[in-house]
Amino acid sequence: xxxxxxxxxxxxxxxxxxxxxxxxxxxxxxxxxxxxxxxxxxxxxxxxxxxxxxxxxxxxxxxxxxxxxxxxxxxxxxxxxxxxxxxxxxxxxxxxxxxxxxxxxxxxxxxxxxxxxxxxxxxxxxxxxxxxxxxxxxxxxxxxxxxxxxxxxxxxxxxxxxxxxxxxxxxxxxxxxxxxxxxxxxxxxxxxxxxxxxxxxxxxxxxxxxxxxxxxxxxxxxxxxxxxxxxxxxxxxxxxxxxxxxxxxxxxxxxxxxxxxxxxxxxxxxxxxxxxxxxxxxxxxxxxxxxxxxxxxxxxxxxxxxxxxxxxxxxxxxxxxxxxxxxxxxxxxxxxxxxxxxxxxxxxxxxxxxxxxxxxxxxxxxxxxxxxxxxxxxxxxxxxxxxxxxxxxxxxxxxxxxx
Amino acid sequence: xxxxxxxxxxxxxxxxxxxxxxxxxxxxxxxxxxxxxxxxxxxxxxxxxxxxxxxxxxxxxxxxxxxxxxxxxxxxxxxxxxxxxxxxxxxxxxxxxxxxxxxxxxxxxxxxxxxxxxxxxxxxxxxxxxxxxxxxxxxxxxxxxxxxxxxxxxxxxxxxxxxxxxxxxxxxxxxxxxxxxxxxxxxxxxxxxxxxxxxxxxxxxxxxxxxxxxxxxxxxxxxxxxxxxxxxxxxxxxxxxxxxxxxxxxxxxxxxxxxxxxxxxxxxxxxxxxxxxxxxxxxxxxxxxxxxxxxxxxxxxxxxxxxxxxxxxxxxxxxxxxxxxxxxxxxxxxxxxxxxxxxxxxxxxxxxxxxxxxxxxxxxxxxxxxxxxxxxxxxxxxxxxxxxxxxxxxxxxxxxxxx
Numbered sequence: 001x002x003x004x005x006x007x008x009x010x011x012x013x014x015x016x017x018x019x020x021x022x023x024x025x026x027x028x029x030x031x032x033x034x035x036x037x038x039x040x041x042x043x044x045x046x047x048x049x050x051x052x053x054x055x056x057x058x059x060x061x062x063x064x065x066x067x068x069x070x071x072x073x074x075x076x077x078x079x080x081x082x083x084x085x086x087x088x089x090x091x092x093x094x095x096x097x098x099x100x101x102x103x104x105x106x107x108x109x110x111x112x113x114x115x116x117x118x119x120x121x122x123x124x125x126x127x128x129x130x131x132x133x134x135x136x137x138x139x140x141x142x143x144x145x146x147x148x149x150x151x152x153x154x155x156x157x158x159x160x161x162x163x164x165x166x167x168x169x170x171x172x173x174x175x176x177x178x179x180x181x182x183x184x185x186x187x188x189x190x191x192x193x194x195x196x197x198x199x200x201x202x203x204x205x206x207x208x209x210x211x212x213x214x215x216x217x218x219x220x221x222x223x224x225x226x227x228x229x230x231x232x233x234x235x236x237x238x239x240x241x242x243x244x245x246x247x248x249x250x251x252x253x254x255x256x257x258x259x260x261x262x263x264x265x266x267x268x269x270x271x272x273x274x275x276x277x278x279x280x281x282x283x284x285x286x287x288x289x290x291x292x293x294x295x296x297x298x299x300x301x302x303x304x305x306x307x308x309x310x311x312x313x314x315x316x317x318x319x320x321x322x323x324x325x326x327x328x329x330x331x332x333x334x335x336x337x338x339x340x341x342x343x344x345x346x347x348x349x350x351x352x353x354x355x356x357x358x359x360x361x362x363x364x365x366x367x368x369x370x371x372x373x374x375x376x377x378x379x380x381x382x383x384x385x386x387x388x389x390x391x392x393x394x395x396x397x398x399x400x401x402x403x
Numbered sequence: 404x405x406x407x408x409x410x411x412x413x414x415x416x417x418x419x420x421x422x423x424x425x426x427x428x429x430x431x432x433x434x435x436x437x438x439x440x441x442x443x444x445x446x447x448x449x450x451x452x453x454x455x456x457x458x459x460x461x462x463x464x465x466x467x468x469x470x471x472x473x474x475x476x477x478x479x480x481x482x483x484x485x486x487x488x489x490x491x492x493x494x495x496x497x498x499x500x501x502x503x504x505x506x507x508x509x510x511x512x513x514x515x516x517x518x519x520x521x522x523x524x525x526x527x528x529x530x531x532x533x534x535x536x537x538x539x540x541x542x543x544x545x546x547x548x549x550x551x552x553x554x555x556x557x558x559x560x561x562x563x564x565x566x567x568x569x570x571x572x573x574x575x576x577x578x579x580x581x582x583x584x585x586x587x588x589x590x591x592x593x594x595x596x597x598x599x600x601x602x603x604x605x606x607x608x609x610x611x612x613x614x615x616x617x618x619x620x621x622x623x624x625x626x627x628x629x630x631x632x633x634x635x636x637x638x639x640x641x642x643x644x645x646x647x648x649x650x651x652x653x654x655x656x657x658x659x660x661x662x663x664x665x666x667x668x669x670x671x672x673x674x675x676x677x678x679x680x681x682x683x684x685x686x687x688x689x690x691x692x693x694x695x696x697x698x699x700x701x702x703x704x705x706x707x708x709x710x711x712x713x714x715x716x717x718x719x720x721x722x723x724x725x726x727x728x729x730x731x732x733x734x735x736x737x738x739x740x741x742x743x744x745x746x747x748x749x750x751x752x753x754x755x756x757x758x759x760x761x762x763x764x765x766x767x768x769x770x771x772x773x774x775x776x777x778x779x780x781x782x783x784x785x786x787x788x789x790x791x792x793x794x795x796x797x798x799x800x801x802x803x804x805x806x
Binding site: 044067081083329341346361 | 440441442444445446447448449469470474477478479484485486731732734744748749750752753755756757759760762763764766767768
């Protein structure tokens with residue numbers, strides 16, 4: 001994988017970049033919709049492409065349990081399985097093991113857990129976490145890390161952070177071993193392609209990059225909770241290992257927003273400038289705007305898709321809850337200023353009707369709108385960075401809310 | 404509305420025709436997907452157009468209760484409400500009143516019933532049934548009829564048939580009165596357009612027909628259960644009234660298939676050749692093939708869409724039940740010979756995974772496939788009629804199953 005830093009905003013830490021992956025190019029900053037079970041809920045890949053989605057996040061934990069990573073592998077890998085030929089990032093499964101399953105036992109070796117589906121017992125080690133993601137055929141993989149709930153003491157946070165570091169070492173070793181062997185079908189490619197230029201369409205760039213054999217990547221994850229000294233230790237160790245990208249984990253788990261921003265502000269400068277930075281599981285549109293100013297390049301969050309299914313729709317004047325009776329005969333679109341295909345065609349009244357009537361199309365149309373809102377926010381973010389006027393954009397968004 | 408009879412098969416009663424409606428042309432024989440609550444479940448209008456769906460059926464009963472026909476009317480009518488600019492046929496609501504609601508009271512005047520949603524009481528008369536469909540802005544409306552369950556005695560069937568005839572008179576009167584007044588926004592158009600030729604795309608033809616003001620239509624419905632004498636009385640009376648189209652109702656309610664075919668075979672020749680014939684609520688792909696041979700032009704059925712959501716998929720080798728364990732790692736498409744976009748992209752293994760994981764995309768993809776199967780069957784039916792070889796097609800389909 002190769003990361004190009006295209007330009008930096010002069011007054012904030014905002015960056016415009018470009019990720020080259022085996023399945024094509026991703027412009028940064030980027031928002032990655034979540035495709036938990038090998039589908040972004042209610043969306044066809046065609047609809048995602050129409051929305052200009054560039055990369056998806058899929059959850060190893062879910063795919064490991066069902067249908068199984070080996071099944072996916074035998075069916076040609078995750079991209080072929082779900083009909084998505086653009087990049088995919090997978091998490092390690094660690095977060096879901098800690099949040100969804102009945103935890104049985106965590107040791108230095110790994111974590112034994114019970115499936116949330118049927119209670120059967122599995123063991124996830126740093127090595128199997130990499131193997132699972134390898135089998136899925138992910139473009140960007142994540143190390144297995146130990147995830148703590150908030151709040152956690154300094155003592156617990158340090159223990160967890162150091163365990164995560166040990167696991168990071170083992171993941172990195174496994175990844176490099178696997179990448180060197182013929183068992184990884186992409187290993188044969190190796191290396192990174194020359195810069196493709198900015199005038200090629202994402203799909204064509206994807207094909208070109210794949211032909212030229214961009215390598216898959218494994219990202220490290222900085223842990224340490226809300227403790228700056230622990231974050232520093234974690235960052236230094238991971239950077240020393242030389243990962244091709246770094247995530248900031250363990251945030252958006254219940255801590256106050258200012259504390260989250262503070263951690264990012266402190267960790268950011270310690271990360272190498274020429275590697276992408278990924279803030280896991282974040283966040284609201286305002287979080288995107290704020291964290292880009294702190295140097296974050298990549299985001300993922302279930303918020304736009306999950307909220308869509310619950311009838312919570314983003315607009316430039318704040319959100320609306322579509323089931324509200326006041327929309328019963330409202331002929332206006334969700335958002336007058338929105339250029340998404342849903343706002344071009346449907347009234348709030350119709351979307352309310354679909355929601356109240358429990359129609360599947362409600363989830364479909366609401367998801368299209370919310371994803372468009374997030375991606376449009378990202379596109380505006382990119383443009384203001386390119387113009388070197390991100391600070392003005394940030395100030396305006398803080399004044400009015402993200403609009 | 405205008406119906407053109409384009410050609411007839413020489414050895415069966417199969418017909419190729421063309422319906423001109425205010426929202427465009429519909430080729431016959433036609434299958435109409437069901438959009439009960441102003442949406443074909445899980446489908447966007449765009450996906451329906453990609454499937455070459457030419458006309459939808461929507462249910463007055465459901466829309467009357469929620470969101471209300473007056474609400475739909477104030478929002479510009481059903482087409483604008485649901486973002487569908489091709490023709491819509493609405494039923495009268497009678498069938499659902501009899502099958503879904505708690506019946507309170509049926510009289511010569513109409514039927515008092517309780518909503519299946521909240522138990523509140525409504526009254527549906529022949530006049531209000533027409534008014535509701537007028538308010539929705541339907542292209543083809545249906546008279547209110549009295550629907551009996553199977554089996555029913557000759558006595559009950561006659562009583563019900565005669566009530567339906569009286570209601571048909573009142574519906575027809577209401578329809579003509581409303582069509583003559585300015586309160587019907589489409590009444591101003593009147594008349595039928597000259598033949599548009601066969602080389603114009605359906606959408607363009609739709610626009611042309613709308614510009615030239617094709618009138619909306621009200622269809623009569625032949626009743627009389629399984630009794631040929633009653634069917635004859637019903638047919639004669641309705642034909643005497645001069646409806647622009649005729650439905651055969653009260654079938655597919657539990658009677659044996661041969662009995663259903665026999666009724667259609669007997670009623671068909673009694674109906675005017677220059678008017679379209681619509682068999683309500685039918686049926687399986689085999690039913691379509693059989694009933695076209697008996698002279699039926701129009702069909703609707705929830706089978707392809709409902710079965711899709713239950714994981715029952717049509718193929719040329721019979722149906723498959725996608726949740727079956729044997730498809731767990733099956734890399735084949737649903738049907739090797741199918742040219743739908745789902746079979747072009749996805750494996751049975753992926754579709755099984757989506758179904759088992761209870762993903763919305765399961766309903767979406769399965770519905771696309773099943774609707775494609777039905778419409779492909781209709782397209783093949785049309786072609787064999789045009790070639791005057793429908794009998795051979797019928798014989799072959801009877802031998803192998805519809806494939």
